[in-house]
Amino acid sequence: MRETTFIKKNLPRWKKYQEEPTEDPDEMAARFTSLLDDLAYAKTFYSFSKVTGYINSLAADIYQRIYGNRQEKDGRFQRFFLYELPLIFRKYHRLLLFTVIFFLLFCIMSAFSAAHDETFVRGVLGDEYVSMTEKNISNGDPFGVYGTGDEFVMFTEIAYNNIYVALSCFIGGIFFGIGTLYILMKNGVMLGAFQYLFFAKGLGLKSVLVIWIHGTLEISSIVITGAAGLVMVSGLIFPGTRKRLDALKKTARDAIKMMICLIPVFLTAAFLEGFVTRHTKMPIALSVSILLLSLVFIVGYFVVYPIHVYHRGFRLDEAGKVIKPVK
Known part of the structure; x- marks a missing residue:
């Protein structure tokens, strides 16, 4: 034949x-x-x-x-976090990189605008918040806002807000990614203005050591959520050889799995903000340790480890199941 x-x-x-x-x-x-x-x-x-x-x-x-x-x-639970989820992130690393660059671009643009326009920070963060912060700085307690209120109530409110922002950013992907990009842009502008406010007052390093105790996990998770939102709509925009609906279903499943792993990260960030960040005078070594551990986790699990798993020969089949390397 x-x-x-x-x-x-x-x-x-x-x-x-x-x-x-x-x-x-x-x-x-x-x-x-x-x-x-x-x-x-x-x-x-x-x-x-x-x-x-x-x-x-x-x-x-x-x-x-x-x-x-x-x-x-x-071991389904173990296999999901050790192989399946990292391979999903490895699959969309380029989209994640785009999301990071997009977010950082608006952070930098915001800080640049704040440096050249005195009214910019107030326009972004609001007069009330800026006035309160400036008052706390003059009183010698620039991060006093984190020490007000009950720890558990603060944790609950922050966790709710973080998850709400994350879901909004994720669901925004349905509208051809426009909603997701808007929320990333908005949060990038707010972060840039927020950080500039403290750097302009000579409190840049101190703000990093205090705010980024929880901010490392919180901001990173928002950016990764944005990537998940773009992953979801990518099947609709770039279906490849599949039908658009089938491609959308596939990328939506991947995006939902990406979101699942971020919920405990958001809760941890809320816990740190509610119970730990309020101790603004903690030893520098402890503050740096928490910040570095958070950073190592984010970069390690979402960037380095997926590449390691991929290079070991693990793959995902068409149904999303892990294929072990043939020895």
């Missing part, structure tokens, strides 16, 4: 196996057997053809499903 005839005859079936994976063990076994027959034929007559590699990859995928599912139910 000619190779073109062989491909034309079997391609619809192969495409079905690839695009419509099944969880039925009998069906998987039947597909695996069928692919082994095709692979044996291809290796015999077209051993150096690309179609042989293609069939081999389909067979390997089903093999991983059959034998990987035996341990699937055990």
Whole structure:
């Protein structure tokens, strides 16, 4: 049989196996057997053809499903955070980098505007907040706002606000990403003006040591949430070979998984702001340690570790399941 005839005859079936994976063990076994027959034929007559590699990859995928599912139910939670979630982030690292650059750009623009316009900070943060902060600075307690109120009430309110902002940023992705980009822009402008306010008063380093105890996790999570919102709509804008609706469903699942892991991060940031940041005179070593631990976690888990997992040979199949490297 000619190779073109062989491909034309079997391609619809192969495409079905690839695009419509099944969880039925009998069906998987039947597909695996069928692919082994095709692979044996291809290796015999077209051993150096690309179609042989293609069939081999389909067979390997089903093999991983059959034998990987035996341990699937055990350690599902562990596997999700150790392999599946990092691989999702690795898949969208470029989009995450774009989100970071977009956010930082508006932070820098905001600080630059504040440096050249005395009214800019008040216009962004509000007269009441700026006046209160300036009063606290004159009283020798520039970060006194973090020490007011009950710790638990403050934690609850901050956690609610953080999660609300995150969900708004995420859901904004539905509107072709415009809502997400707007919220990122708004928060970037606020952060730039906020930080400039303290640097202009000679409290830049002190503000970093105090505010970024919780801000490292909080701001990073907002940016990652923005990336998740853009991931969701990316399937609609860039569907690739899939139908737009199918691509949207796929990227929406990935985006929701990205959001799930951020909820405990937001709660931790709220805890730090409610219970820890208020101690503005804590030892510098302790403040730096908390800040660095937060930064190492964010960069480590969302950037470095996903690259490490990918280089170890782990991959995600079309259904989003982890494929282990073949030893």
